[in-house]
Amino acid sequence: MQRKYPLLNCVTDSQRVKIVKDIFSTVTARYDFLNSLFSLRRDLFWRRSAVRKMRFFKTGRFLDVATGTCELAVEAALRHPHINIVGLDLVEDMLDFGGKKIEKKALSSRIELLRADALNMPFPEGHFDVAGIAFGIRNVPEKIGLLKEMARVVVPGGQIMILEMNFPENPLIRDAYNFYLNTILPFIARAFSPNPEAYSYLGDSILNFPSPEVFSGMMKSAGLIEIEIYPLTFGITHLYTGYKPVSLPGPYPSNRY
Numbered sequence: 553m554q555r556k557y558p559l560l561n562c563v564t565d566s567q568r569v570k571i572v573k574d575i576f577s578t579v580t581a582r583y584d585f586l587n588s589l590f591s592l593r594r595d596l597f598w599r600r601s602a603v604r605k606m607r608f609f610k611t612g613r614f615l616d617v618a619t620g621t622c623e624l625a626v627e628a629a630l631r632h633p634h635i636n637i638v639g640l641d642l643v644e645d646m647l648d649f650g651g652k653k654i655e656k657k658a659l660s661s662r663i664e665l666l667r668a669d670a671l672n673m674p675f676p677e678g679h680f681d682v683a684g685i686a687f688g689i690r691n692v693p694e695k696i697g698l699l700k701e702m703a704r705v706v707v708p709g710g711q712i713m714i715l716e717m718n719f720p721e722n723p724l725i726r727d728a729y730n731f732y733l734n735t736i737l738p739f740i741a742r743a744f745s746p747n748p749e750a751y752s753y754l755g756d757s758i759l760n761f762p763s764p765e766v767f768s769g770m771m772k773s774a775g776l777i778e779i780e781i782y783p784l785t786f787g788i789t790h791l792y793t794g795y796k797p798v799s800l801p802g803p804y805p806s807n808r809y
């Protein structure tokens with residue numbers, strides 16, 4: 553059967569942007585509901601685990617890359633009442649939805665939203681204490697490029713956090729998860745989502761995400777240090793943290809803003 557969406561590592565940059573926009577602008581209205589349903593509300597716990605580990609020490613600013621409907625940004629704002637946040641995403645519809653949520657929670661004065669590509673962010677070097685991305689990096693083929701861009705915009709000593717879903721290593725959980733991703737998830741998606749193909753793409757993108765060891769190697773290649781990996785919920789998701797060294801080997805051009 554012809555796939556609606558080709559794998560992202562087989563397309564050009566402009567095709568990638570088009571596919572990501574098509575997928576996320578068609579699932580927006582049901583995105584939070586389906587996330588909670590598919591993960592049995594574990595997604596809230598995963599984001600909370602990330603937010604608890606955030607450390608603010610200089611700028612008091614957090615960047616939520618690929619913020620989507622702003623769940624991580626809101627969680628960070630509630631946990632750290634003194635910080636300000638920028639949520640950045642490629643897709644206007646996701647940001648619109650997130651913006652309404654932020655207004656309802658009276659957080660508009662602390663969370664600013666911006667439409668931009670995470671691979672080329674309109675911030676000067678060292679603008680944030682922490683840059684995080686939740687369930688977004690698997691959509692980006694140039695993962696090391698994205699990690700470098702996140703490192704560029706945090707201060708020396710700043711923190712980079714990644715939350716991402718994986719294929720678990722335990723064979724029993726792997727089999728159960730495989731069945732879930734390939735059988736149950738598409739069934740639920742057909743029942744609830746206006747674009748069920750988007751969820752087949754989601755399954756593919758999880759299956760194709762590198763193992764925690766390979767991904768932490770990518771973090772090292774991006775120049776990050778003190779990398780820690782925290783498996784969550786039987787290793788279905790991992791939280792990765794790393795730091796920008798106080799003197800990070802470049803090049804990180806400073807004239808981009």
Ligand SMILES: C[S@@+](CC[C@H](N)C(=O)[O-])C[C@H]1O[C@@H](n2cnc3c(N)ncnc32)[C@H](O)[C@@H]1O
Binds near residue numbers: 623
């Ligand atoms: C699975 S959603 C995750 C949303 C949110 N972080 C969360 O925790 O639910 C992935 C998001 O990544 C965004 N995205 C994908 N590629 C991007 C890029 N290159 N730059 C900015 N955002 C991107 C999509 O538009 C989408 O909103």
